[in-house]
Amino acid sequence: MVGSDETSIKKGHNYVAVVHDLAAKRLLFVTPGRDHETVAAFKRELVAHGGVTDEIKHVCMDMSAAYAKGVAASLPNAQISYDSFYVVALANNAMD
16 A cells, blocks of 8 residues: 655645555655656656565545556556545535
8 A cells, every 4th residue: 555645845736646555664765746647756766676566455644636557557457545634634624
């Protein structure tokens, strides 16, 4: 299982996408951007280092349509689950 998210590297809109191995609690990949191409870049890097993308069965992420598009295209065997932080925030907004 991997987790995907983005973070701002400095003030403004300079983002990097990060991918973590959630079981090993280890950072696997960092790349500039926060669109579907970041997932494709992760796949290329994983394969270049002997990783097997078909073995990734689960991706936990925010509700980004761009990341969902990237996972569908680059990691087709992976199911998506949404980070509980975003699910709870969405539910709280709906209740308000």
